[in-house]
Amino acid sequence: MMEELAQKFHTVSGAGCVVVTGAGISAISALFAQPGASRTLLEVQVPYTQKALDEFVGTRAEQHVSKSEAILIAESALSRARYLAADNLKQSLFGVGCTAAIATDRIRRGEDRAHIAWSDGKQTGGMSVWFDKETRTRIDEEQVVAAMVMNSIAAVLKIEDRMEINIFETERIDEFG
Secondary structure, three states: HHHHHHHHOOOOEEEEEEEEEEEOOOHHHHHHHHOHHHHHEEEEEOOOOOOHHOOOOOOOOOOOOHHHHHHHHHHHHHHHHHOOOOOOOOOOEEEEEEEEEEEOOOOOOOOOOOEEEEEEOOOOEEEEEEEOOOOOOHHHHHHHHHHHHHHHHHOOOOOOOOOOOOOOOEEEEEEEE
């Protein structure tokens, strides 16, 4: 399903930058696996360390895995898209940002969670998820986050199709925007 949705992205007007950190990388793979990716993607970045992310957004965040940080990443990605598309401003541009802390092999304080945001310069939206650490593996959490990244791209491109996101009763998803 992820590849089918990516294929739809590449058939509509709109291009942008996608930035993920912590999770969501499999969405990028799906986007590039389909012909036409160069029509939709201007750039993809994975600033994985705190320093790399701070540099990308231009400020040091108090909390990197938060809704506000996801919005900041999406807005910075949109700014980058505007810069990269300066010669072709006829198309609509977008930025998508994802910040996540998912299952790991070390002890980490805090919940397994992800925040994904999108912006087209007029509207901003997105979603957040809090996982049940006891029931999901890193791969499970990555798949949910990647689906949420794909759904955010669909939202900003005004495509009605969405990936199904299954969560457990002990988990929570909030949408915003």
